[in-house]
Amino acid sequence: MKxxxxxxxxxxxxxxxxGKGTICARMLEEDKSLVFSVSATTRGPREGExxxxxxxxxxxxxxxxxxxxxxxxxxxxxxxxxxxxxxSQVQKMMDAGYSVVLDIDPxxxxxxxxxxxxxxxxxxxxxxxxxxxxxxxxxxxxxPVEIERRLGNARGEIEQMEKYRYAVVNDDLxxxxxxxxxxxxxxxxxxxxxxxxxx
Amino acid sequence: MKxxxxxxxxxxxxxxxxGKGTICARMLEEDKSLVFSVSATTRGPREGExxxxxxxxxxxxxxxxxxxxxxxxxxxxxxxxxxxxxxSQVQKMMDAGYSVVLDIDPxxxxxxxxxxxxxxxxxxxxxxxxxxxxxxxxxxxxxPVEIERRLGNARGEIEQMEKYRYAVVNDDLxxxxxxxxxxxxxxxxxxxxxxxxxx
Numbered sequence: 001m002k003x004x005x006x007x008x009x010x011x012x013x014x015x016x017x018x019g020k021g022t023i024c025a026r027m028l029e030e031d032k033s034l035v036f037s038v039s040a041t042t043r044g045p046r047e048g049e050x051x052x053x054x055x056x057x058x059x060x061x062x063x064x065x066x067x068x069x070x071x072x073x074x075x076x077x078x079x080x081x082x083x084x085x086x087x088s089q090v091q092k093m094m095d096a097g098y099s100v101v102l103d104i105d106p107x108x109x110x111x112x113x114x115x116x117x118x119x120x121x122x123x124x125x126x127x128x129x130x131x132x133x134x135x136x137x138x139x140x141x142x143x144p145v146e147i148e149r150r151l152g153n154a155r156g157e158i159e160q161m162e163k164y165r166y167a168v169v170n171d172d173l174x175x176x177x178x179x180x181x182x183x184x185x186x187x188x189x190x191x192x193x194x195x196x197x198x199x
Numbered sequence: 200m201k202x203x204x205x206x207x208x209x210x211x212x213x214x215x216x217x218g219k220g221t222i223c224a225r226m227l228e229e230d231k232s233l234v235f236s237v238s239a240t241t242r243g244p245r246e247g248e249x250x251x252x253x254x255x256x257x258x259x260x261x262x263x264x265x266x267x268x269x270x271x272x273x274x275x276x277x278x279x280x281x282x283x284x285x286x287s288q289v290q291k292m293m294d295a296g297y298s299v300v301l302d303i304d305p306x307x308x309x310x311x312x313x314x315x316x317x318x319x320x321x322x323x324x325x326x327x328x329x330x331x332x333x334x335x336x337x338x339x340x341x342x343p344v345e346i347e348r349r350l351g352n353a354r355g356e357i358e359q360m361e362k363y364r365y366a367v368v369n370d371d372l373x374x375x376x377x378x379x380x381x382x383x384x385x386x387x388x389x390x391x392x393x394x395x396x397x398x
Contacts, residue, residue, distance in 0.1 A: 001326050001368060122388075125395055127200050158397055166388040169200060169395050179388055186385035189321075189365040189378055196324055196368050198357055 006193035007094035009116055010034070010101045010184065011164075013109035014124030015154035017136040019170045023124060024103040026177050027184065034184070035098045037090055040066065043081035056086070074104065074111035085112070099184070106157040113163060120187045122180060123164035127171035129154070205392035206293035208315055209233070209300045209383065210363075212308035213323030214353035216335040218369045222323060223302040225376050226383065233383070234297045236289055239265065242280035255285070273303065273310035284311070298383070305356040312362060319386045321379060322363035326370035328353070 014020045028034050040056040042063050051057055058066075063082050066072060075084030085102065093100045102112060106123075113121050126132035132154055136147045161167055166183050170176040188194060213219045227233050239255040241262050250256055257265075262281050265271060274283030284301065292299045301311060312320050325331035331353055335346045360366055365382050369375040387393060 001370060003368075123390070125397055128398055162390045164390055166385065167390050167393055167395060168388055169202075171200060179384065182381040182384035183388060185378065185381035186365065189367055189382060191322070191361045191363055191366050194366055196366060198324055199327055 002197040002199065004195040004197075005097060005188065006195075007033075007097050007099045008187055008193060009090060009094065009112070009119040010099055010187075011104060011109050011112050011119050011121040012101060012124065012180070013104050013106050013121070013164070014170075015126065015132065015157045016105070016150045017132050017139070017154070018124045018126045019135070019173065019176070020124045021103055022173065023170065023177055023180055024101055027180060028101060030181075031184065033097070033099055034101050035093055037085050037093070037100045037102050039083050039085055040072075040089075041081060041083045056089075073115055074102075074108040076105075076108060087115075099188075106160070110160075110163070118192070120166075120183065121164040122166045122168060122183060123161050124176070125158060125161070125167060125169045126154070127169055131171075201396040201398065203394040203396075204296060204387065205394075206232075206296050206298045207386055207392060208289060208293065208311070208318040209298055209386075210303060210308050210311050210318050210320040211300060211323065211379070212303050212305050212320070212363070213369075214325065214331065214356045215304070215349045216331050216338070216353070217323045217325045218334070218372065218375070219323045220302055221372065222369065222376055222379055223300055226379060227300060229380075230383065232296070232298055233300050234292055236284050236292070236299045236301050238282050238284050239271075239288075240280060240282045255288075272314055273301075273307040275304075275307055286314075298387075305359070309359075309362070317391070319365075319382065320363040321365045321367060321382060322360050323375070324357060324360070324366060324368045325353070326368055330370075 012020050012024050028036060038052060038056060040058050042058060042060050045057050049055060066084065071086055071088065072084040073087050073090060075082065090100050109121065112119060129151060133147065133151055136150055168176050168179045211219050211223050227235060237251065237255060239257050241257060241259050244256050248254060270285055270287065271283040272286050272289060274281065289299050308320065311318060328350060332346065332350060335349055367375050367378045
């Protein structure tokens with residue numbers, strides 16, 4: 001059986017504290033056809049970080065140049081440092097047959113979905129705001145004000161859920177991973193990217 | 200966690216001999232949210248067939264009337280008897296939260312996909328024409344001429360695979376069922392029909 005598969009762009013997003021990072025890590029661990037996208041950043045490498053593996057470390061000038069060329073699928077400034085996902089980088093991985101996973105906040109996801117309408121966008125939800133507050137408290141050293149700010153953001157983000165193709169509630173992690181796994185498996189069978197040849 | 204789910208229309212099609220019937224039966228057996236659509240027909244009930252369970256048995260006049268009203272999602276004449284899937288019937292089941300499975304040949308599938316663009320259409324392929332010939336020989340009492348006619352049809356049908364949303368090769372039955380299962384599971388998470396409410 002001859003067959004050809006094209007890679008896809010998978011956008012996994014959701015409010016801070018919903019566990020999207022854990023879900024992404026699990027998916028990549030078990031499916032070798034998935035890769036994380038490597039971002040470009042203007043900050044310097046930290047101990048152990050390798051060029052092209054963790055980030056592409058670039059100068060402010062280079063970043064401005066790429067921005068002017070509309071080279072980013074999404075970009076953001078965090079604590080004064082700039083980060084961006086290069087379209088060329090994502091395309092390169094997809095051309096090589098890999099599916100690229102973007103673990104990204106809803107603001108970034110919005111930018112990506114606008115530019116790549118055929119991306120596989122998955123929105124991860126918390127089971128309740130009370131549980132989200134609990135998770136934010138447990139895992140962050142954030143002060144209560146910061147936690148309430150994130151909860152406020154979550155409400156606005158959840159209202160825009162229908163912009164995503166799929167929604168998954170992360171109540172039980174194993175169940176949420178099973179749903180995301182099924183979505184990825186299903187999307188691999190789309191006739192737009194799966195080409196079996198019957199001979 | 201409050202949530203609401205809307206049912207969907209699942210069209211499973213493919214050339215004669217690919218095993219789509221077996222796959223459909225398995226899916227319905229394991230997932231109680233799935234139901235087969237009940238067709239209307241002009242032929243009389245056979246031993247044990249019940250009105251509204253196996254078919255809706257209707258007169259030729261009633262069939263003509265429904266046809267004139269554009270009441271069918273798809274319809275066909277087989278051995279002089281007419282069969283059709285009623286839109287109202289499918290809608291009723293979907294409104295009740297069920298997903299309706301249509302196990303149907305590619306000609307019927309084409310009619311359905313034209314009318315219901317958001318249906319979940321899955322095309323089942325044989326691993327090879329040699330294997331398809333073998334399966335047709337094993338399971339049919341058909342003469343060689345009929346088998347070759349079906350193989351010819353299969354070639355034409357497989358060429359139109361891209362009209363379907365998904366393609367699944369039925370080489371190993373368990374593997375094919377796993378792919379169809381993932382597709383149904385994924386489609387249940389679509390934000391167009393899944394509405395989780397975070398409180």
